[in-house]
Amino acid sequence: MSGSFLAPALALVGEYLLVLGLSPLLLAVLRRVKARTQGRIGPPLLQPYRDLWKWMGKDGIYASSASWITRYAPAISFAALLAAVPLVPWFVLPTPLGPFGDLILLVGLLGLSRFVIALAALDGGSTFGGMGSSREMWMGALAEPVFLLVIFAFGSPAGSTQAGAIAARGVALGIAYANPPLLLAIVAYVLLLLVETGRLPVDNPATHLELTMVHEAMVLEYTGRDLALIEWGRGFKLAIMFGLLIALAAPWGISTSGTLLLVGLAVGIVVGKLLGAHVLVGRLEARVAKWRLFRVADLLTLAAVFAFGSLALAYVIGGGA
Amino acid sequence: MTPLPVQALDIAAAVVLVTAWVSLLHRRIEALVDTYAIQSAAVALTAGLVAYEYRAPDLYLLAGLTVAVNVVALPGLLRRVVRVLGVPRMVNMYASVRESALIGLALLLLSVWVVGPIAPFAEIPSAGLLPIAVAVVLIGFFLLVSRRKAITQVVGLLVMNNGVFLAGIALTYGLGLLVELGLAANLLVLAIVARIFLQRMKESFDHVDADALRALEG
Amino acid sequence: MNLPELLLLVALAGGSAAAILGFARPGAARVRASFLVGALASAVAAGQAVLVLIGMALPTVALGLPGTISASPLLALGIQEDPLSAFFLLVVSVSGAAILLASVGYTERYVDGRRGLLAGGMSLFWVAMALVCVAGTVFLFLVAWEAMTLISYFLVVHDHESEPSRRAGLLYLVMSHAATGAILVSFVLLATGTGSTSWTGIAAGAGGLSPGVRDAAFLAALVGFGTKAGMVPFHGWLPEAHPAAPTNVSALMSGVMIKLGLFGLLRVALDLLGGGPSWWAYLVLALGGVSALGGVLYAIAEHDLKRLLAYHSVENIGIILLGVGAAMLFQSLGDPVLAALALAAALLHTWNHALFKPLLFLGAGAAVGETGTRDMERMGGLIRRMPGVALGFFVGAMAISALPPFNGFVSEWLLFQSFFAGFTTGSVLAEISLSLLAGVLALTSGLAAYCFVKAFGITFLARPRSEAAARAGRPPASLTGGMGILAAFCLVLGVAPILALDLAARPLRELTGAAVGSGVSLGVLSALPNPSGGSLPLAPAIVAALLAGGLLVAWIVRRLRRAPAVDERPLWDCGLDAPTSRMEYTAAGYAQPVELLLRDVYRPTERAEEVPPVRPSWGGLARMQRYTVVITEPIRGWAYEGVASGTVALSRAISRFQSGRIHAYLGYIFVTLIGLLLLVRAVGGSGP
Known part of the structure; x- marks a missing residue:
């Protein structure tokens, strides 16, 4: 990287554009793969873009019992998720944000987004909203320690809680990066990812069945531009969680030099990896049924066990994840 | 820098540990059996890697045997038992899943603490293998103790068996004696499974009989 | 007499004057003056503390030695203000000023005489607390401490007509x-x-x-x-x-x-x-972890708004103790740099909590005062009756839930960093316990967010849940003003925590011996040494900028297409009658998933009883039941029942060993095996 501000600034803009532009497509791929696996045709790949465009032009409507919380929560949640984008190394290292943020901040920003939406869900006074809000915050509270332990497990060998530093170590070590603590940390992270992004078997993003929905129940009252912000934000969250998985588990391919060609190649690689990961989750999701809410606690306990086990094994093996 | 096969060996061993933990999560017997099959495959892979790296051809035999018996035959047999005999498919437990998971972690910490200092004396230069093997044995034992049904206890026994196998590889990279031991253990488990199979069959047919008689009453 | 000494004297005298003003003759103007003078004195003390923290000092005279009779009245009293004293004086005084200001309006509900007592008592309470901070000798400290306790006792029983x-x-x-x-x-x-x-x-x-x-x-x-x-x-x-x-x-x-x-x-x-020694540190860490988690768990089960906040104080004290314990641990391991990091987290969280907790309490006070109940289930919809108070409570809720860009996030972030740095100490016990406690801390802050969505959502949002809530009045401006000051501090210290850390640099240096620098650079937390080199990876100002950028993008997205019409309609009703506040989610319902998950911790007393149906005509068709859950802290039971029930439980436990079940016997073997392994390891060989 050159010493000027220009290159990091360009990379930062590139990252934002990548995530803003790509996240609806990733969602579409996921839905499509799931449909195909279940023997349906599935929506076209451009459908999420069309939906977003449609919502942006739609008339808005609010419950008369709702306050300003309902009106501003979607924008705050969107902003918090967008602010988390540069905390993930997408295609260049060192990350353009440099030393100014880490994964604990990422947890905080995800928490902020969840907090305001959960409040908005209570704002109207609908029972569904309260139910979804309570469940979502419950899951979030249980997921937070797992997230922290996962960060510790990935971060301890690199001596940093920054995703960029961890990925840089992985790129430098090459294949020697892979070892048992890393494997355990990855498994823990994948379990966490299912909970954080609200995929099956934890939450079913396609349902509107009152008794089972979690996230959908919270945003039931929304339409129009607010819904566009919420759904797009949800796309970021999916992209961020998957992007982080890729950066921590298989960082190879992220460009460490500033040449345009290599960076372009790295963009291609990361897009490919993201698509691949979404295809995998789509196939997985087509096969599993939603679990009871309280089994989520089992899943998260197991994830915590994996993360802690990773730290313990790193101690035996030395060097760590 | 550890040689690549040893690194792969470590990872395969970690897969064994992961599957041992995951087996504590399952509440359906089929899922438990599937996890066991994956675990056995990882064990076989470990044996194969050791055979390759340390040129111990008899271990290839053991790896092949593991695939044949522990990955294919035993899980198949167990699934059949569940399907044919109509064993209720839920795993009954004395400890909840969450408690089990935490105990599983404690068992790893314990084995790391206990075995850690002697791990360097193992023949394989992999510090992780022995603690993982001991942890898997303990987790298998815990499965045996904490699950109610005979069939889940068999899986517990099999998990223990995998752990013992892994420990054997780590300590001696499986010379002749171990091959025999492995065989013997597998045969023992086969015998137990067959015994359960027979007994359950008898019970089931008794049940069928009784139901038929009751049907005649009405 | 130099400037800090003069200012301290002025502040203490001002506080005392305010007290006399309050206690003197009743009269609304006098009471108002008393609160305002007290707030002013408090603000002067805050300024004085800042002066001391940036390097000015009281004149030092060796106390108790013959021949050094000071000309300074303060030193003769035994007052000494080192950086630690000054930091806590700052904490006490900033919040004190805001609370005294807010009290002008808040206390209007009391008749003048009672109000005067309250005004005088609070100012005097502040003076006692300031004296505790700056006491330099055991005697003065104990006198001030005892005064503080007594005055606060009288303030607690201010509403002495009520038995509770x-x-x-x-x-x-x-x-x-x-x-x-x-x-x-x-x-x-x-x-x-x-x-x-x-x-x-x-x-x-x-x-x-x-x-x-x-x-x-x-x-x-x-x-x-x-x-x-x-x-x-x-x-x-x-x-x-x-x-x-x-x-x-x-x-x-x-x-x-x-x-x-x-x-x-x-x-x-x-x-x-x-x-x-390190066992002191582990003791403090353990007590901190238990306080943090226990506090938040009982807060979740609590639907009395003020008790809920009280339990959150227990939680936050636990979090601060985690920082103190970690600092003591690192110091016992001989690592002053890490000790400074952990202690910085503790000091920062101390100040942060002193800002957002009064903010929340004042908001709760407005809600409780205007609805006449402390039960959250009877509030609701207050955001429209008191928008300013609701905004303040919202800020406080985000800060206490450790969400960026507010101050609580920064101090918890620092604490996580110091725990993470525990991996470099080389002590296994330290690594294991610190990573475990990091999990505890994360769970605590997640549950705090859960609890405050409940507290804010049920109290302020949706439709009013009672007549009183629907008719709630608007609280006085001075209350909102006091809250505004505290909320502004929460945001400023969240965006520029370096201001607070700069002020904490001297106490940190003195207590840990680490070379803690000062100086603002790009808003990075550069003042604190980073154990792994470089600066600590958080720039709160840049985080705030990123959030602002995100809001800008959201604004643009909302305007990509022609502005559509926006309408307000009653809540969607599933095609039934219009939903009423009876159908809203309750605080009890909101907390239920946690209570269900942790039944073994809470051990609730449940009771279901048949009640007559609402309308007699339903008699044959519907039955109604009332279901009550009571959750009390176990510690209450211990004192009375502990010994008696313990004996019975022990004999039961022993008889349970002979169950005759094969699993039990296998279990004994298992436990014995584990015991043997532990024994083998403990006897032979040294630890890793």
Whole structure:
């Protein structure tokens, strides 16, 4: 990287554009793969873009019992998720944000987004909203320690809680990066990812069945531009969680030099990896049924066990994840 | 820098540990059996890697045997038992899943603490293998103790068996004696499974009989 | 007499004058003046503390030596203001000023005489707390401490007509006196051992004390100051006294006074004794972890708004203790840099909590005052009746839930970083316990967010849940103003925590011996040394900028297409009758998933009873049941039933071993095996 501000600034803009532009497509791929696996045709790949465009032009409507919380929560949640984008190394290292943020901040920003939406869900006074809000915050509270332990497990060998530093170590070590603590940390992270992004078997993003929905129940009252912000934000969250998985588990391919060609190649690689990961989750999701809410606690306990086990094994093996 | 096969060996061993933990999560017997099959495959892979790296051809035999018996035959047999005999498919437990998971972690910490200092004396230069093997044995034992049904206890026994196998590889990279031991253990488990199979069959047919008689009453 | 000394004198005299003004003759104007003078005195003290923290000092004269009779009246009193004192004086005074200001309006509900007592009492309470901070000798400290306790007792029982208030006050008084006794023991041990009664003298001689005396002094101080701070298991008075007191008094007690317990602990453990063996640290860490998690768990189960906030004080004291314990641990392991990092987190969180907790209490006070109930289930919809208060409570809720860009996030972030740095200490026990505690801390902050969505959502959002809530009045402007000051501090210290860390640099240097620099650079947390080199990876100002950028993008997205029409309609009703507030989610329902998950922890008492149907005509068709769950803290039961039930339980447990089940016997073998493994490992070979 050159010493000027220009290159990091360009990379930062590139990252934002990548995530803003790509996240609806990733969602579409996921839905499509799931449909195909279940023997349906599935929506076209451009459908999420069309939906977003449609919502942006739609008339808005609010419950008369709702306050300003309902009106501003979607924008705050969107902003918090967008602010988390540069905390993930997408295609260049060192990350353009440099030393100014880490994964604990990422947890905080995800928490902020969840907090305001959960409040908005209570704002109207609908029972569904309260139910979804309570469940979502419950899951979030249980997921937070797992997230922290996962960060510790990935971060301890690199001596940093920054995703960029961890990925840089992985790129430098090459294949020697892979070892048992890393494997355990990855498994823990994948379990966490299912909970954080609200995929099956934890939450079913396609349902509107009152008794089972979690996230959908919270945003039931929304339409129009607010819904566009919420759904797009949800796309970021999916992209961020998957992007982080890729950066921590298989960082190879992220460009460490500033040449345009290599960076372009790295963009291609990361897009490919993201698509691949979404295809995998789509196939997985087509096969599993939603679990009871309280089994989520089992899943998260197991994830915590994996993360802690990773730290313990790193101690035996030395060097760590 | 550890040689690549040893690194792969470590990872395969970690897969064994992961599957041992995951087996504590399952509440359906089929899922438990599937996890066991994956675990056995990882064990076989470990044996194969050791055979390759340390040129111990008899271990290839053991790896092949593991695939044949522990990955294919035993899980198949167990699934059949569940399907044919109509064993209720839920795993009954004395400890909840969450408690089990935490105990599983404690068992790893314990084995790391206990075995850690002697791990360097193992023949394989992999510090992780022995603690993982001991942890898997303990987790298998815990499965045996904490699950109610005979069939889940068999899986517990099999998990223990995998752990013992892994420990054997780590300590001696499986010379002749171990091959025999492995065989013997597998045969023992086969015998137990067959015994359960027979007994359950008898019970089931008794049940069928009784139901038929009751049907005649009405 | 130099400037800081003059300012301190002015502030203390001002506070006393405010008290006299309040106690004197009743009259609305006099009461208002009393509060305002008290707030002003408090603000002067805050300014004085800042001056001391950036390097100015009171004139130093060696106390107690013959021939050094000071011309300065303060020093003759035994006042000494070192950086630690100044930091806590700052914490006490900023919040004190805001609370006293907010009290002008809040206390309008009281008749003038009572209001005057409250005004005078609160100012005097502040003076006592300031004196506790700047006391330089054991005598002055104990006098100020005792005054603080007594005044706060009278403030707790201000509403003395109510029986619960008196009971809570008595409990508080008894526990506080037991605590003072423990503190006295600690100081007597230190003073007799070193032959000095001033901080400087004791600190100089403490190295020569025998380990037994040091341990005893530390433990006595931990119990004594821990009780005042509300540390589990000595927190019993806190959830009783805070709800009983007038809410502005609760704000002062919960936000400010309990911090002085921490001040005392830091003074004895780190300043006077200069740190100790690692088991001190593990003890503090364990108590901190239990306080943090226990506090938040009982807060979730609580639907009385003020008790909920009181339990959150226990939680936050736990979080601060985690920082203090980590600092003590790192110091015992010989790593002053890490100790400074952990202690910075503790000090910052101390100040942060002193800002957002009064903010929340004042908001709760407005809600409670205007609806006449403390039960959240009977509030609701207050955001439209009191928008300013709701906004303040919203900010406080985000800050206490450790969400960026507010101050609570920064201090918890620092604490996580110091735990993470525990991996470089090389001590296995430290690594394992710190990563475990990091999990505990994360769970605590996740549950705090859960609890505050409940608290804010049920209290302020949706439709009013009772007549009183629907008719709630608008609280006075001064209350909103006081909240505004506190909320502004929450945001400023969240975006530029470096301001607070700069002020904390001197106490950190003095307590840990680490080279803590100061200086603002790009808003990065550069003042603190980063254990792994470089600067700490967080720039709160840049985080705020990113969030602002995100809001800008959201704004653009909302305007990509022609502005559509926006309409307001009644809530979607599933095609039934219009939904009423009876159909809203309740606080009890909101907390239910956690209560269900942790039944074994809460051990609720449940009762279901048949009640007659609402309309008699339903008689044959519908039955109605009333279901009640009561969750009480286990610690209440222990004192009475502990011994008796323990014996029975033991004999039952023994008889259970002979069950005749094969699993049980396999289980014994399993346990024996584990025991043998442990034995083998413990006897042979040294630990890894």
